[in-house]
Amino acid sequence: MNVQLENITCKKTAILESTLRLIKENGFHGTPMSQIAKSAGVAAGTIYHYFDSKDTLIQSLYLYVKERMSNIIPHQEDDKPYKELFLSFWIAQCEYFIENEDVLHFIEQYMTSPYRHCNPENESKLLSSGVVPFFQRGINSGYIKNLDYQLLVPVIHGSIIAAAKYHLSGRYEFTKDRLRETALVIWDGIKHR
Amino acid sequence: MNVQLENITCKKTAILESTLRLIKENGFHGTPMSQIAKSAGVAAGTIYHYFDSKDTLIQSLYLYVKERMSNIIPHQEDDKPYKELFLSFWIAQCEYFIENEDVLHFIEQYMTSPYRHCNPENESKLLSSGVVPFFQRGINSGYIKNLDYQLLVPVIHGSIIAAAKYHLSGRYEFTKDRLRETALVIWDGIKHR
DNA sequence: CGCGACCGAATGAACGTTCAATTAGAAAAT
DNA sequence: ATTTTCTAATTGAACGTTCATTCGGTCGCG
Numbered sequence: 001m002n003v004q005l006e007n008i009t010c011k012k013t014a015i016l017e018s019t020l021r022l023i024k025e026n027g028f029h030g031t032p033m034s035q036i037a038k039s040a041g042v043a044a045g046t047i048y049h050y051f052d053s054k055d056t057l058i059q060s061l062y063l064y065v066k067e068r069m070s071n072i073i074p075h076q077e078d079d080k081p082y083k084e085l086f087l088s089f090w091i092a093q094c095e096y097f098i099e100n101e102d103v104l105h106f107i108e109q110y111m112t113s114p115y116r117h118c119n120p121e122n123e124s125k126l127l128s129s130g131v132v133p134f135f136q137r138g139i140n141s142g143y144i145k146n147l148d149y150q151l152l153v154p155v156i157h158g159s160i161i162a163a164a165k166y167h168l169s170g171r172y173e174f175t176k177d178r179l180r181e182t183a184l185v186i187w188d189g190i191k192h193r
Numbered sequence: 194m195n196v197q198l199e200n201i202t203c204k205k206t207a208i209l210e211s212t213l214r215l216i217k218e219n220g221f222h223g224t225p226m227s228q229i230a231k232s233a234g235v236a237a238g239t240i241y242h243y244f245d246s247k248d249t250l251i252q253s254l255y256l257y258v259k260e261r262m263s264n265i266i267p268h269q270e271d272d273k274p275y276k277e278l279f280l281s282f283w284i285a286q287c288e289y290f291i292e293n294e295d296v297l298h299f300i301e302q303y304m305t306s307p308y309r310h311c312n313p314e315n316e317s318k319l320l321s322s323g324v325v326p327f328f329q330r331g332i333n334s335g336y337i338k339n340l341d342y343q344l345l346v347p348v349i350h351g352s353i354i355a356a357a358k359y360h361l362s363g364r365y366e367f368t369k370d371r372l373r374e375t376a377l378v379i380w381d382g383i384k385h386r
Numbered sequence: 387c388g389c390g391a392c393c394g395a396a397t398g399a400a401c402g403t404t405c406a407a408t409t410a411g412a413a414a415a416t
Numbered sequence: 417a418t419t420t421t422c423t424a425a426t427t428g429a430a431c432g433t434t435c436a437t438t439c440g441g442t443c444g445c446g
Contacts, residue, residue, distance in 0.1 A: 011392085027307045029222035032435055043393040045438075054436065105305075112301040114220045145378065151359050155378075158351025166344050185338065185348075189382025204425090225401055236427040238404075247402065388446090397438075408427070415420070 012050045014040040016064050019057060024102040028058065028109060055115070062110055065103050072096055073130030082143040083187060089134070090160060090183040091176070097164035098174070104164055144190045152190065159186050205243045207233040209257050212250060217295040221251065221302060248308070255303055258296050265289055266323030275336040276380060282327070283353060283376040284369070290357035291367070297357055337383045345383065352379050 018040035022031040033054060037044040051057040074089040097104040110116060135152050138144040144152075163182050167174040174182075211233040215224040226247055230237040244250040267282040290297040303309060328345050331337040337345075356375050360367040367375075 025307075030307060033437080034435075037394095044436090045394065046392055048437070049391065108305040112298075112305050114218075114223060147375070147378065148359075148365060150364055151356060151375065154355035154359060155352045158355050159348045162347035162351050163344060166341075166347065171343055172341060182340070182344065185340065185382045187382075188386070189378045189380075193381070226403080227401075230428095237402090238428065239426055241403070242425065390445095391443085393440105393442075395439100397436105399434105399436090401434080402432100404431075405429100406427105407429105408425105410425075411423095413420105413422080416418080 011040065011042050011046060013064075015042065015047055015050060015057070016061050019061055020065070020102045020106055023109065024105040028113065058110070058115055061106065062115075065106060069096065069103070070130070074134045082138055082141065083191070085134075086138070086144075086187060087180060087183045089131075090156070090186065091179045094160045094164050094167075094174075094179055094183075097160065098167050101168055104161070104168070108161065142192055145192055147190070156186060156190070204233065204235050204239060208235065208240055208243060208250070209254050212254055213258070213295045213299055216302065217298040221306060251303070251308055254299065255308075258299060262289065262296070263323070267327045275331055275334065276384070278327075279331070279337075279380060280373060280376045282324075283349070283379065284372045286353045287357050287360075287367075287372055287376075290353065291360050294361055297354070297361070301354065335385055338385055340383070349379060349383070 015036060019031065019036050022035060022039060025031075026035075033047060034044055036057075037047055040047075047057065051060060072089070072092050074085045080088070131153060132149055135144070135149045139146055139149070159182075163174065163179070166172055172178075208229060212224065212229050215228060215232060218224075219228075226240060227237055229250075230240055233240075240250065244253060265282070265285045267278045273281070324346060325342055328337070328342045332339055332342070352375075356367065356372070359365055365371075
């Protein structure tokens with residue numbers, strides 16, 4: 001039953017995960033379908049049982065990754081002050097990218113590729129689900145400067161990406177304290193003076 | 194004489210410029226050599242007279258673009274205060290990307306592609322020539338927080354890119370005043386309190 | 387039996403690259 | 417001034433490879 005249900009999606013997720021891993025190493029077009037198939041342990045034709053084309057596969061992978069990331073959103077029901085919510089969101093997001101390097105690479109490539117326009121959603125709105133209202137609230141409540149969140153989101157997103165990449169480059173070991181320190185730099189920038 | 198010298202590089206730059214334009218629209222691998230040739234008004238084989246391969250072409254394009262951008266660096270001999278130097282640098286950089294959308298797209302794709310590792314230079318050090326010492330000086334003189342410039346540069350670079358992309362998306366018209374306002378957000382973040 | 391999952395060799399188009407042939411233009415020779 | 421020579425630039429058809437996609441067939445389960 002559920003074993004069977006899992007099996008139905010088993011190969012599908014194997015394909016998605018393999019694609020994610022391979023894209024990190026070789027990029028979009030450096031990873032042929034044949035290699036994805038081999039890495040996922042399926043036949044080349046099987047991929048086309050689950051995805052119409054390579055483009056569709058990548059679009060699906062974007063949604064798949066986005067889904068996995070949707071947990072990392074600030075919950076306003078927390079009793080922490082807004083500043084702490086922001087900091088822990090920033091840190092959690094950064095830690096996620098550090099621990100999931102392949103996701104980081106994929107997202108970065110996807111966002112800068114022509115694929116970005118194919119998706120109905122707007123670009124760089126990766127985390128849009130819960131994040132936009134969070135910032136909206138920060139602006140309305142006077143915690144942060146009155147900037148368009150369309151500008152705010154990419155700037156903050158950019159800083160998270162930059163820090164994660166910096167850590168992953170091996171040039172610096174980000175402890176939790178150091179991450180917080182960096183998040184504070186951003187906070188100092190956006191907070192209402 | 195110089196006409197001749199110009200002619201020697203004429204086709205070469207035509208190829209580079211065409212590549213830049215096409216990559217903006219179709220991405221790296223969406224632009225075949227044949228299309229580059231047609232767009233540049235040369236034969237396919239001519240490209241290989243100037244560049245060993247497509248990879249070499251893209252590497253050269255990176256250097257070409259980097260060269261064109263190297264003018265936008267803060268000159269410390271200016272008598273303006275450090276803060277103003279930073280702001281005008283940030284604004285100039287952002288305006289450049291707004292006016293040269295194809296450069297923006299190319300840089301973004303290059304930085305997130307596997308090509309990035311091919312170049313002897315370090316990633317995200319696009320502006321490294323004059324920028325790193327500029328920030329180093331800011332730290333040493335106590336104008337900005339004591340952050341590793343390896344982190345500082347990508348964060349600032351990210352904010353510039355984000356703003357430029359935001360403008361180019363057509364969702365917002367960045368006046369010079371508005372650009373300055375945004376640069377101030379970053380400044381508030383990095384300045385020594 | 388029947389149906390959907392799965393396989394993997396076959397297909398054909400697209401693409402990067404090559405190369406033999408052609409041209410252009412400057413220098414050398416007449 | 418004209419012809420010859422030589423080199424570098426340029427061409428575009430052809431080549432070989434790679435790759436996304438297809439499809440006829442197999443397997444396993446209800």
